Amino acid sequence: MPAAVTSSPGGAPRRRAADMAYDAIETLIVTLQLEPGSPVVEAEIAERTGLGRTPVREALLRMTSVGLIDQQPRRGLLVSGIDLADHLDVVQTRRVLETLIASCSARRATAAERKDIVRCAEKMVKAAARGHLDDYMAADHELDRVNHRASRNQSAVMGVAPLIVQCRRFWYAYQHEGDIVEAADAHMELAQGIATGDEAAAVAGANRLLDYLERFARRVIDN
Template structure:
């Protein structure tokens, strides 16, 4: 889906395209936690050059998605159950800021795109299409972040979203994606209607769902 208000893929920097492709591999556990990261293999897998892949990996090291260890090189970071509730607590604060900004600042076109992404999540959930659900979730984040026009909040929340997405994918047999889609739609409607109170309530409902999901996993 192309968002006219955002740069097209053709115009995006190669390193950004490489980053998205590698992030998807990590979030869907095709690159498993603790596994070594091979730059040449990733360049082949993502069909990107070595330079953009290297730049993407450096970004991932800076946000903790990939770790650099002496003598072992680059590794995909492990999922830390003990730390995950803190990740969600921090993300909640930032999602409040982004939801409020997006509700205030989104263009009419962006509001339509936000609703369309949430609708795609609902359709994918009904069909049990996990990959389509996650792709629509990524699109929803992207257009919402663009609409919020708050670079500092988006920059801070992005690594937390990636950690949540990977955690959710790893343990999604404990959750119900129809329920997840419903809470994303609640947030999307609040933003799309320009109702800051509803947008904040939607953000809270979504983070409550993620927190309850995490607690189920941790308690098992």
């Protein structure tokens, strides 16, 4: 979910500890360092991330609310599983929100945001060409942040954020079935549509990306 910020005495934005904890735990889950079905122990997470137990506890509660973590009787907190059939619903729901966000960003992005989103897409294309999944995912995450900010549509962003996390985790789990070069090209089409203010082109780029993610999911399910 989008991270909140506060202002430091000098006026620079300062992120809340709970938001930093959320991002740190999300990374552990998405990259499968915390595997599906594995127990989530608050004290261990706090030690692993170097953050206090209070922000970790708040982050875990948020993750439970969006389905990244399950709370089960007598078993405590567990990393949620990856349901292959349900993942198609995730992708299809994400499509609706991503096309809306793309359209909003094409209309509302500032000149600086338009440049930034193309820069992020270029980083994705370069990482994909080298076959560096971690660099690709980092650039993808950065692109999403810029795109979401540029959309000025907080409702859509809050809805799509947990779906994107599920898709990233799916990537790490089944990357042998994927093609990040194709996905990077779709992101570039999306970025160029936003950069030029062409809503139809931006929406076409978003749809191209979700078409690919749906094919990717179906390949995994069929195999």
